Amino acid sequence: MFNRKKYKDGLEKTKVSFWAKLKSVFTGTVDDEFFEELEMVLVQADMSISAVTDIVENLRVYALNKGIKDTELLKGKLKEEIVSVLEENGVLEFKYPAVIMVVGVNGVGKTTTIGKLINYFAKDGKEVVVAAADTFRAAAADQLALWAKRSSVRIIKSEAGSDPSSVVFDAISSAKAKHTDVLIIDTAGRLHNKTHLMEELKKMNRVLDREYPEANLYRLIVIDAVTGQNALSQVEAFDDAVELDGVVLTKLDGTAKGGIAVTLSKEYSLPIAFVGLGEGIDDLQEFDAKEFVDAIFD
């Protein structure tokens, strides 16, 4: 169930900027200049050079084979090519019992995403529990508790400064005792170059493997779409530490550079599981490549 309006509204900024430029490229005939200009527009939308090179090369071959001279006739093919990159890594399907560990650098929207996820699963009739394993900031557990309360789900927390792994341990016990479908773990934001903090994540990962092997573990990295190409080093560092299973791309509503979704899909074999299209509880949407591309084209 994809909410088309959420996609359209959330990606409005990307569309306005992307489409304005694209429109001026899709005039006239298919020639080298057209392909060069197209490349520039795609790169400016934050699509990586390697993604853009492939997309444009496929378009070039297609135009040649079909003898297409009018650029207008390549628009549909461009959409298809972008969709195909975005679909390359498949979709993330949850199996239950599920544990979702949410990681990422500071302020990208982890806790907010979890708040929305709680609602997403609870509305689907799933039994949910959240673990406040961000014990770094005193206010972090309170922030999460507010979201838990909104959807009437249980929260497992501990006092600030305690070991996040012990919160994870307690949450597992609770999830098992109550036959919970989904356990969601909030972690503290951390710079990806801080070794001891990454070790802490590994420890949580080990506790999950050891204490809850029957659960299906999904480690999701939250990436702020505004971040741009720096997203790549974040994915690499967190993947090294915990072996990621998917990406949540947040704050798409705040950027004109939604093309980062294409970069992430191209450079890594991680599916984009959800997109954050606003601050509201319903603004987290399952990722759908076609909806995404439709929303950024006119």
Ligand SMILES: Nc1nc2c(ncn2[C@@H]2O[C@H](COP(=O)(O)OP(=O)(O)OP(=O)(O)O)[C@@H](O)[C@H]2O)c(=O)[nH]1
């Ligand atoms: N516009 C918009 N804002 C978002 C979205 N997701 C999160 N935010 C905002 O981003 C800000 C930071 O969100 P948090 O959820 O606290 O981020 P965090 O990653 O948990 O932060 P730390 O725990 O400090 O690392 C908040 O003001 C959120 O409302 C989104 O999809 N769109």
Ligand SMILES: [Mg+2]
């Ligand atoms: Mg947080």
